[in-house]
Amino acid sequence: MRVLLSLMLLLNAHFCVAEDDNAQNQGLPVAAYSVQEATGFYQFRQVTGQVVKHQEAEIGFEFNGVLEALYADQGDAIEKGQLLAKQDTQLLEVEKLEHLANLDKVKAQLTLAQQDSERLLKLSKSNYSAQQQLDQNRSQIAVLNAELQVLKVKIKGIDIRLGKAHLKAPFDGVIASRNVSLGEVVGPGQTALRVLEQGNSEVRIGVPQNLLVNIQQTMPISVGGHVYQAEKRSGGTNLDPVSRTVQLRFALPHDAVVFSGQMASMTIAKKQQKKGYWVPISALTNGTRGTWQIYQIEQGHLQPTAVEVLHSDGQYAYIDGDLQNGTEILANGTHKVAAHIKVDIVQSVATRGEQQ
Missing domain, CATH: 1.10.287 (Helix Hairpins)
Known part of the structure; x- marks a missing residue:
């Protein structure tokens, strides 16, 4: 009986030693990211402007008279030649x-x-x-x-x-404001109605001189939460001495629902030609003396590598460092690891390539 008990204890000790050896051979499970070289990155600059109508007019009567009738009011859509108001004749x-x-x-x-x-x-x-x-x-x-x-x-x-006692619409548009009332004596020099052309709207935006080369013939312009593809109508000729910008005009699509005076914004992309690599922000960790570093995965071990951060868009950082295409780095969890520890790759994070 004693012999049997001793044999069982011996076998149990053997299995425990084997399990400890396996645990030592296993590395920390991590997610890897494979870097890919890019030719550069884009920096984005937002500029603002204002919506203007291609045609707008303040119309009124040429002769004195009592306003007898109004056939359109503020907000009404009108057509060219439509009767808008009439004086007593x-x-x-x-x-x-x-x-x-x-x-x-x-x-x-x-x-x-x-x-x-x-x-x-x-x-x-x-x-x-x-x-x-x-x-x-x-x-x-x-x-x-x-x-x-x-x-x-x-x-x-x-x-x-x-x-002349019959006020007619000079073009297709909308009544922006009405400044007269029935029974009122109206005449020369008095604006009765303000008419804005419907559609055919423009945006005027001041663009810094150094960004003019990045302006395309078609640019996305945001107005009132909507993004429109606007066509460049004028390249601008004068540099504003105060803002140091060039005034450009962009034509909005005919069906754009905008109002004269609305604020508009345009994002300009300027590419910086500099070779580097996009890596997740989570792959970066603090290095020595205020530098940044990443962990390369070499033969199942982490090797710290110093890098320079050139740009960031909030999710990814564009870095320069001693890397090669296809190099695998630690994608996240840098706060849980240390240099040279053994790791096992259990997940691969999708690689971000050239920025479009």
Whole structure:
């Protein structure tokens, strides 16, 4: 019995030693990241501007008059030539009727004078009428013709004023504001309605001179939380002496829902040509004397490598250091490890390559 017990204790001790040896041979499970060389990285600069309408107009009446009717109000969409407002035209219409009556009167007098002229002409050929009467008749006809032309001009002027009493939309757009009310006397120099062109909106943005080479023909511009692909309309010619920027104009898509005066922003990407590697932020750890380092995985052991951080986008860092394409580094958990310890790769983190 004692022999059997001794044999069991001996076998148990043997298995414990074997398990300890296996534990010593196993490394710390870690996630690896394989680096890939890139040619450079982009730095992003945001500039701001303002939405402007390609056409906007403050329209009103050219002559004094009482506002009789309004056919559009603030926020209404309008079409070119649409009637927007009208002045009271009763006095003009009465004046036109008076001139038309005088016109008929002068036409009747002219007809009579022309008939008299024909009779006098026949009599003068038979020596029954004096030349003086014929001359007087011809002078009367000339005066009546002149009066006829004056009346026609006056009627035309009234027609023009009647037309001016009807305020029409100068282009397709929207009523931005209304500054008059029914019954109010409106006239020259007074803005009745402010009209903004619908669609065909632009954004004006000041761009620093050193970033002009990075401006493309089509640029993403954010307005009111929406991003629009805007076409560059003007390259700018003058440098603002205060802001040191060049004013550029970008045309927004026709269906862009924007308002005049809205703030707009544009992000400009400038590539820095510098070879390096993208690595996760979590792969970086503090080195000596304020430097940064990463851990290379070489033959199952961690080797610290000093690196220089050139740029970061919050998730990845662009670094320069003694690395090669395909080198595997510790992807995360740097606070749990130390140099030269044994590790086992149990997970591979996707590699970030060239920045687009």
